[in-house]
Amino acid sequence: MNRNEINQQTDFELQAKHDGIYLEIRKPSQTSIDLMLEGIIHTLERNKIYEYSLQEIKQALQNKAPVVEVKVSEQMELATLDEEMQLEISSNRMYAVVSFKPSQKGGKSLEPGQIKRMLADHKVCFGLDEDLIHKLEKEKQYYHKYIIAQGKEAIPGKDGELIYHFQIKKEATFLEKEDGTVDFHHLDLIENVRKGQPLVTAIPPEDGIPGTTVLGEEIIPKKGKAIRLPVGKNTEISQDETQLIATTDGQVLFTDNKISVYEVYEVPANVGTSTGNIDFVGNVVVKGNVLTGFSIKAGGNIEVYGVVEGAHLIAEGDIILYRGMQGIGRGQLQAGGNVVAKYIENSHVEAEKDVKSEAIMHSTVKAGLSIVVEGKRGLIVGGVLRAGQEIVAKTIGSSMATATVLEVGLDPTIVEHFRNLKQSLKETEKEAKQVDQAITILTRMQETRELTAERKEMLVKTTRTKILLQQKMLNIRNEIDKVAPLLEVKTLGKVKAMKLVYPGVKVTIGTSSMYIREDIQYCTLYVDQGDIKVDVYR
Template structure:
C-alpha cells in the first residue's frame, strides 16, 4: 500500500461549516502508522485546504502519531471576517433624558428648584456631528476563498426645526438662539424659549407657543400650556392641561384632582403623579409614586426611585412597567397592563362599542326594509315610501361595509395583543393582593403579597419569575 493510500485509509479531514477551521482525525488506531510532515501537508492540500495550515500541528502528528489517535486536531485556521463599525451621531450635549436628580443640600434635603438644566445654544453653534461608518475586512477560508464581511451602516441626521446641515452633511448647527430639544421620531430641534418666572395663573393665562416653555413656578387648575418643543416646570402642576410635541418635565409633581390632562409625544418625567391623567408616546418616568391615576406610555412606565410606589388606578405600557412597590396592604384595586400600545387598547374598546351600536342600527334598518318590502309586494308603496326604501337599502350596504372594516381592525389589534415577547411587569420590592396584571389578552389577579418578582407571558399564561 502506497503512502498516499495509507494516509487515505487512516486519516479523515473535516471542514467546519463556516470554512474557518479544518480538523484531522484518525479513523484507525494503527501503531505501525508513520508519515512525514511534508506527506501530511500534501494529503490535506489534496482535500482542498490551501491557507492557514498549522505546520506546528502537522510536525507533532508526524513525530508521534499515536498521541493524536483519539483527538480532533485543528490543522488549518482561516481568518474570520471583521465587521465594520456602524456610524453614529455624536451630540455636543448630553441628550439623555434619564431620571433627573434634584440638587442635594445640607441635612439630606433636596432643592427641587435647582433641577432643570436647560441646554441653551447660540445661533451657529455646533449641535451634533456624524461619525462615519467604517468598512469591514473580508476573511479568508482555509480553502483560500474570501469570506465577505459586513460594512458598518451609516447614521443619518433627523433634522428638525431651526437647525441646518453643513454642505458635507456631516455636522448640524443651530440657526437661532434657543433650547436644544428632541421631538417625535428623535428629530433634533432648536426652539425659542418662552419663560415664565412664577406661576401660570390669571396674570399669565394660557400659553400656546411654537417652541419650548419653561415655567419657574406652578401651573394652576384650569390653565393650559401647549408647546411644539418641551415643557419644563420647576414647580408643581394642578388640574391643568399640558400638551407637548417633545417631553414634559415636572420637578414638583402632579396633583390634578382628576381634572385636566398631561400629554407628551416623547417622555413625561415627574416626582409624583396623583389623581391625574398622563400620556406619553415613549416613557413615563416617576421618582416617587403614581397614585390613583390613569397613566399610559407607548414604551415603559418606570417608578423605581427610593419610594417607587404604584397604587390604585390604571397604568398601561407598550413594553414594561417597573416599580419598587405595587398596591398596598389594604388591597386597593390597582391595574397594570403591558404588551400593547395603550392607544390600541382604547381603540379596541371603542371599536367593540361602535360595532355593537352598528349591529343594533343594522337590525332596525333590516326590520324597516322588511316592512317596506311587504308593502311593495302588496302594491301599497307610495312615492315617499319608495324613496325611503332606496335610502334604507343604501344605509344597510354602508353599515355592513363599516362593520366588516371594523371587525378586520379588531382582528388586527387582537393579533398584536398576542405579540407579548418584551412585555413584563417588574416588582423590585413587593406586590400586594388586589393587583390585576394584564399582558396582551391575558389576565392574572395577584391574591397574595409577593416579593421581587417579574410577571411575563409564556405559553398561554402569565407566569411569575424571580426579579433579577
C-alpha cells in the same frame, strides 16, 4: 390849548393843555391792556416824557369810564413827530415783523412804497405778504406788530424706518364666549416664529426739501438717517441687508432695542388668567403652577416647577413636573418623549417613551416603553397603566385591595386602537340591526297597503343607510384583521415590584392575564408558554 389829533386806529392820545400834557384813554377798546400800555410807553418816550406815574396809567386803563385822562408831564407842548415804521427780523431769519408809530403835531406820514423800500433796504425779499403791505399803506393799527414776511422752513429728510412683521408689544386678546363671558384661556400672548421667517424690513431714508429765509438764504434740510436692523439672538441680516431673519424656531421678542428669537418660553409665575393658554414652538418653562382649565402646547419640552392641576400639557419632547400633578380627573399629559413627574394623581398620561415618577395614583397612564415608579414612595395604586415593555415599582396596589390594572408587552397605542375598533364594530352592528328592523317593518307595510310618500322616502333612506353601515362594518373588520396579529407577537414584557404587590391588582402581559389574590413580595411577573409566572425581583 394845543391839541394834536392822533390816528383813529389808536385807543389813546396825548393832549397839551394850559397846565401840562395829558394822556387821554378812550373806551371801550378792542386792544388788550398790555398792548395799550406798551403803546403808551413808546409814545411817551417818543415825546421825551419820562417823569410819569406808571401806576396812575395802569389804574386809568382799568377804569370803566368811556374816557379817562391822566396828567403825564408839566411840559406845555408836544413835539412834532413823523409816522414811523419799525422792522424786526427774527434770530432765525424766518420772520420779518413791522410795527408803526403815528405822526404827531403835523408830522409827515409814510409815503406810498416806503414799506417795500425799507424791507428792500434790510434785504427782506422772500415770503412777503403783498396783500398785507397793500392794506398797511391804506390803514393800520399803531403799535400793533404785523408779520410782513415769512420764510419757508426746510422739510427734513425722512429717516429710514423699520417695518415689523410681528407685534412688538404683544397684548392679551380677550375673546367673548357665546354666553357673553370673557375667555381668559386664549389670550394669544406668544409670538411664535419659524426659522427663515422675516421679522423686520428696513426702509431706506429719503432726502429732504430745502427751505428759504426772509432774506432769501437757502436752508439746507437735515438729512434722513439710515436705521440699523436690530440684530439680536438667533437672528441675522439678509444678503441684501434689507431684512432681519429668524435663524431658529421660537418666540420673537423686542428687548433692549434688539430683536431676538428665544427657543425657551419662560413663565415666571403661574399659568392662569394672566397668561392664558400657551402655544409655543420651542421649550416651555413654568416657574409656578399650571392651574385647572389651562393648557400648554410646546414644540419642544415642558418643565413645570410648581404643581400641575386639572390642566392639559402637550409636548413634542419631554414633560418634566418637578412637583407633580393633581389632575382632579381632568388633567392630561401627552409627550412625544418621556414624562417625569414627582407624582401623578387622578390624571391621564401618555408618553411615546418612558413615564417616571415617585407615585402614580388613580390615573390612566400609557408609555410606549416603560413605566418606572421609584424613589421614596415608589407607589402605584388604582387606575390603569399600560407600557410597551415593563412596569416597575416598589409597591403596587394597596391593603384595601384597590382595583389596579397593569398591562405590558404590547404597544399601548395599538392595544387602545384595537379596543376602539372592537367598540366601534359593536356599536355599528347595533345600529345596523336597528336599521334592518326598520326596513323589515316598512317592507311588511308595503305588502299590505300603499305607503305614504313620507314612508316611501323613509324606506329609501334606511336602505341607503344599511348599505353604508355594511361598508363601514367591512372596513372595521378589515382593520381588526390587520391589528390583531400585532397583539399576538411574543413579548418580553415584565411587571416588577421591589416590595409588594397587593390583592386587587390585575396584570396583563401580552394576551395573558392574572388577578393577584394574595400578597406577592419582591417579585417579577413575566410570561412563560402563555402563562404568567412569578419570580424573584431582578
